[in-house]
Amino acid sequence: MKYLIAEDEKDLQKSIATYLSQDANICETASDYHEASEKLELYDYEIVILDINLITGSGLDLLKKLKQQHKKAGVIIISANNSLEDKLQGLDLGADDYITKPFHLAELNSRIKAVLRRGQFGGDDSIYFHEIKLDTLARSAYVNDMPIALTRKEYDLLLFFITNQGRVLSKAIIAEHLWGDDSDLLDNFDFIYVHINNLRKKLTNEGAKYIQTAYGSGYKFIAD
Amino acid sequence: MKYLIAEDEKDLQKSIATYLSQDANICETASDYHEASEKLELYDYEIVILDINLITGSGLDLLKKLKQQHKKAGVIIISANNSLEDKLQGLDLGADDYITKPFHLAELNSRIKAVLRRGQFGGDDSIYFHEIKLDTLARSAYVNDMPIALTRKEYDLLLFFITNQGRVLSKAIIAEHLWGDDSDLLDNFDFIYVHINNLRKKLTNEGAKYIQTAYGSGYKFIAD
DNA sequence: TGGATTCTTAAGTTATTCTAAAGTATAGCT
DNA sequence: AGCTATACTTTAGAATAACTTAAGAATCCA
Numbered sequence A, B: 001m002k003y004l005i006a007e008d009e010k011d012l013q014k015s016i017a018t019y020l021s022q023d024a025n026i027c028e029t030a031s032d033y034h035e036a037s038e039k040l041e042l043y044d045y046e047i048v049i050l051d052i053n054l055i056t057g058s059g060l061d062l063l064k065k066l067k068q069q070h071k072k073a074g075v076i077i078i079s080a081n082n083s084l085e086d087k088l089q090g091l092d093l094g095a096d097d098y099i100t101k102p103f104h105l106a107e108l109n110s111r112i113k114a115v116l117r118r119g120q121f122g123g124d125d126s127i128y129f130h131e132i133k134l135d136t137l138a139r140s141a142y143v144n145d146m147p148i149a150l151t152r153k154e155y156d157l158l159l160f161f162i163t164n165q166g167r168v169l170s171k172a173i174i175a176e177h178l179w180g181d182d183s184d185l186l187d188n189f190d191f192i193y194v195h196i197n198n199l200r201k202k203l204t205n206e207g208a209k210y211i212q213t214a215y216g217s218g219y220k221f222i223a224d
Numbered sequence C: 001t002g003g004a005t006t007c008t009t010a011a012g013t014t015a016t017t018c019t020a021a022a023g024t025a026t027a028g029c030t
Numbered sequence D: 001a002g003c004t005a006t007a008c009t010t011t012a013g014a015a016t017a018a019c020t021t022a023a024g025a026a027t028c029c030a
Helices: A010-021 A033-042 A059-068 A084-092 A105-118 A152-163 A171-179 A190-203 B010-021 B033-042 B059-068 B084-092 B105-119 B152-163 B171-179 B190-203
Strands: A002-006 A026-030 A047-051 A074-079 A097-100 A126-129 A132-135 A140-143 A146-148 A211-214 A218-221 B002-006 B026-030 B047-051 B074-079 B097-100 B126-129 B132-135 B140-143 B146-148 B211-214 B218-221
Touching (some): A002 A010, A010 A026, A010 A105, A026 A033, A033 A059, A047 A059, A059 A074, A059 A084, A074 A105, A084 A097, A097 A105, A132 A152, A152 A190, A171 A190, A171 A218, A190 A211, B002 B033, B010 B026, B033 B059, B074 B105, B097 B105, B126 B152, B132 B152, B140 B152, B152 B218, B171 B190, B190 B211
Parallel strands (some): A002 A026, A002 A047, A047 A074, A074 A097, B002 B026, B002 B047, B047 B074
Antiparallel strands (some): A132 A140, A140 A146, B126 B132, B132 B140, B211 B218
8 A cells, every 4th residue: 555644743644654664554744835736736545644734734625626637546534723614624525534643553553443444445445356365454366365475576567557457557556656756766667577577477366467568668467 | 526427316316416516516317318329429427326217228238338439437337126136136237235225325425435436537648539448557558459569669659649639740749759859869750660661550540540640741530 | 493485597489670682563755 | 743852651670668586695684
């Protein structure tokens, strides 16, 4: 999962990022309105944690923009003051949940989990694609109900493919999503070949091929 | 958003229209097969609410037609009886969701929202030119719904042609666009002939020629 | 520390892109 | 109209860039 943490209090930002990175998530951060706005426009996130009171602009504006762009990220609002109005307005604008400062990281985490559960995947913890099933809670995969042992990166890659099925994903996009933009790997995408190869080997189901090469542009996930 | 409500029960039609108009949507209505068919042909809608059991014809036929015309409206089927077959057939034909009479308007509304969310409407993913369709996300091309395997350059070239249809494009312009101005190929455009040739071969559809030579000045993309 | 995972490297394979060359059409000129 | 220079078409194959795959090194994590 890829998160954006839009929060201007540096230490809070950092502690959230550290906490959420624990279970293999990619956390990117934005420290002001402008940075957040830019990142939201450029990249896709599964979860956006959005402080309403950014110094340089309103988080609500960002939320509005996000929804206008039809991005389907789950949004959790952080509000400093206890202003009910802010929260309500946030929820109206399409935020999925809110949390009030100060809060425990564990609570934030469980709210995130809840949003993910409710969210894009129709309240189901499983995602299906033909013979493939992903259990998003256990981070485990099945082909024809037979469990497939995937490593973390393989699971993330498969999830990314399935949630973007049919679409050509360039190596750059894949790298961006699985490794984040601050990674120092991103000048050489060759290692992606390796992950593609490994995932292909594990997915191959009676000769069915899911990951199709779009020569020169990337890969796309289809049902043969 | 613009909706079409194809429903012959006048009072239901009206209450749906009233309800959906609440948040600034345009609702048009059709009370029989013929009217619905005509409106679907003439206009574009984001959402079509389609009663399967129209008195004067089958909603499934309408759905079929709609999909043949490559209209990308989201379709929600209303079925009176609980016939599972109707629903399944509807979904097979490309409906996005269904709802069974009687239903609460709020439920219809939330299904519409879900369809809109899933479908990313407004994010125009396909480009059409007569028999040709380009799926810009999948970077794939179709002629009369038959997939055409294109290489990267061929796809880029076709996309460039379609988005500049009718205009004469010089080899310099094409090269500039497909290869960028920093390329060292740009003192000799001969290789463009090859790409044009390859693309022509792949596009030729029952003798129809799309790429017309403008002798001495370039090429122009037209519908025969 | 030891085992699993992830990344690096490199050799082998394939698809695509470009070059070259021979044939065909077009426009302009006398 | 006929000739010529130039522009375009087409094909085949060479060169290149992109991908696959395997094996080993580095890293991470329990």
